[in-house]
Amino acid sequence: MNLNLAEQHVRRAGAGAILLALASIFLGIGRGLRRPAAGTAGRFTVWLRRPLFLLLTGTGYFALCWRLWRPLPVAISRPLRAAALIAGSLLYFPGLALVLWSRLTLAEMYYVSGSFGAQLFTGHRLITGGPFAYVRHPMYLGILLVALGGLLLYRTWTFVFLLANVPALVIRACREEAALAEAFGEQWATYCEQVPPWLPQIRVS
Numbered sequence: 001m002n003l004n005l006a007e008q009h010v011r012r013a014g015a016g017a018i019l020l021a022l023a024s025i026f027l028g029i030g031r032g033l034r035r036p037a038a039g040t041a042g043r044f045t046v047w048l049r050r051p052l053f054l055l056l057t058g059t060g061y062f063a064l065c066w067r068l069w070r071p072l073p074v075a076i077s078r079p080l081r082a083a084a085l086i087a088g089s090l091l092y093f094p095g096l097a098l099v100l101w102s103r104l105t106l107a108e109m110y111y112v113s114g115s116f117g118a119q120l121f122t123g124h125r126l127i128t129g130g131p132f133a134y135v136r137h138p139m140y141l142g143i144l145l146v147a148l149g150g151l152l153l154y155r156t157w158t159f160v161f162l163l164a165n166v167p168a169l170v171i172r173a174c175r176e177e178a179a180l181a182e183a184f185g186e187q188w189a190t191y192c193e194q195v196p197p198w199l200p201q202i203r204v205s
Contacts, residue, residue, distance in 0.1 A: 003078060007085055007153075014092055014153060018146070021100045025110075028103060029054065032111035036122040038183070048112060048119055068157040088152030095145025098131060102139035105130030118175040126184050128191055134200040136177070136191075140169045141198055173197065 037049060047053045076084065103110055106127055111119065131138035144166060151159035177197075181188045 003082060003085070007081070010085060010089055011153060014096075014150070017093065017096045021096050021103070024100055024103050025112075028106070028110040029112050031108060032121070035108070035111075038120050038122045038124060048114065048117060054112065065158045065161065068161050070157050072155045072157060072160070074155065084152040084155075088149045090149070091145045092149025092153055095142045095147075095149055098142030098145065099139050102131050102142060105132060113172050113176055116175075118172065118179045120179050120183055124183060126180065126187055126191065128195070133195065136195050136197045137169075137173045140173055143169060 033049065033051060033054075109121065109125055109127055111121070113119070135141055143162075147159050147162035147166070150156075151163065177188075177192075184191075
């Protein structure tokens with residue numbers, strides 16, 4: 001197949017896949033806004049319950065991503081383009097699948113958090129199945145894979161920006177872990193002993 005055509009098909013499929021994942025995330029946020037909040041960690045968690053705040057920050061974030069959708073000033077050879085297409089696909093699409101799997105596994109327990117704080121719901125349950133049986137933060141791991149794969153597939157400044165946000169994801173993970181530790185105590189401690197935060201354990205039998 002012509003390389004230009006292959007890149008075009010993969011990039012279109014990638015756009016459709018990320019829209020599906022985002023739709024699921026936005027649906028989860030909308031449902032979370034209707035549920036009573038309980039445990040929190042960090043400052044300014046009250047803003048996570050303000051629809052206007054979520055709308056403005058979300059709009060600003062995606063507007064910046066749109067603004068940065070400019071090609072990187074790099075020219076690569078045809079063999080490297082083919083390699084980037086393959087490697088990018090092997091990172092990007094599994095990353096999106098991991099994000100969506102995590103979101104669906106969390107179900108009604110899902111809600112947005114931020115670097116400044118995280119919140120739980122009344123009657124919150126600790127989710128340890130699905131991708132959470134392998135790593136404690138599969139959604140954030142998926143986002144990292146998407147950013148790396150997207151950089152190879154699309155080669156735009158948007159994915160450089162997304163990679164630059166990885167430290168913020170680590171902070172968000174810490175906020176969420178603090179809230180979960182407060183809410184679930186020994187159950188959370190046992191879970192942390194069994195499941196690593198970011199990379200799955202390779203067990204050799």
